[in-house]
Amino acid sequence: MGEALSSGSDGLDACAVLGEELARDGASLEEALDGLRQAAWHAVGTEPSYDMVAAMVLAWGETTLGYLHQLSCDDPLTGLASQAHLRSRLAELHRLGGDAVRDHALVVCSVPVGDDPSDDVGDHFTRAMRLARTGESARTVFARDETIARLGTRRVVVLTRRDTMLGRRAGVLRTLLGGGDPSGGVRVWIEGVPPSDEGTGMLLDDLARG
Template sequence: MKIFAARGRRLAVADPGMSEPQSTVERSGLPHRFEAVGEALISGSDVMGACSVAGEELARDGASVEETLAGLRATWQAAAGADPTYDVVSAVLTAWSETTLGYLHQLSCEDPLTGLSSQAHLRSRLTELYRLGGAGVPGGVDDYALVVFAMPTGDPSDEPGDHFTRAMRLARAGELARTAFARDETVARLGLHRVGILTRRDDRLGRRVQVLRTLLARAEPDTVVRVWIEGLPGADAVAGMMLDELARG
């Protein structure tokens, strides 16, 4: 079964009956994407590195985990006459799973626990802004800001493994954020305790932030919820690093 590609693939082997010029895969007799692994195995060079690269490439191709393991075993049998070791299988599957997971995260627009936009979606919205115009360009990033609020720590939702209680707390806070920012703003989850709101920087921004502070204070009367405005940096890459830093906070 494919993971995220529509195009099918088969493990290619050389066909001695073919009269047309054969591809590199067919000439080597090794499965697609495993040619470098076979070469590394035979030459004694960096097999683990080649396995990691093969796992990443197969994930991008849309190969299933079954196909990936079958190709790995066929390569080892052809080049070494034995089955691959645990370390080799682990290297391939780790690379495959991390690449696949990264792809799926990029597709996700909504955080499944809170119903807020995902951090990946907020990141893509920022990238769109930078494509429209960087710093100093009308309608570009200078016309937008990121409003952030951080729920206080130290309550029962911070117990290890209590993801549901923490998520519900953020979901309620997110609904309050949508009350204060009720236009086309992107309200997204940032890490475990923070929410980010991508909004236009206009003459009403300060007043709307104050409304949000008031709503959060009423919802969390025994705590102090920090709310602040983050200016957007001049470069898209720096904006990505800023989001990562906010999510770790």
């Protein structure tokens, strides 16, 4: 960062990189700000600008929050299991072997695009609350020890055992969520768990991007 400032650059990109690296190293926000101040004084003999501080703090905060979300079993906005937790549960099934994988399935609930104020790109809270309501409906149908997780911004996934009632339970959930409405409701379908752990990771990534 010192090199960027010395060259006449505004240093904002360097500040963002500094914030990310310090967060990954476990530095506190106070330590990060102190490091930025020292670098600015050493490079140009002045306090860092407001924009420089903001760029570093934003990068530090986003990196730290992302790390905490990976550790958490629950998504903080919806109360559903996090994608990391669902991934961990599926990895456990793969470690148990083929029968455990074949005996489970994923029930996917996909919220439609364009029919709700939550489709506003900036309205993260409203969108999260809609996913939370979808999760509550899923819990009324899958009320045993199933893992119900949030994937991305539009999908809720249930990891459940396969049994003779699975198709019927998925149909009940579809009805609860309005999936039978021809004008467009929440889509519900069943996905098999891929036979390999790598394939499972790819499936979750695809579902999260959808």
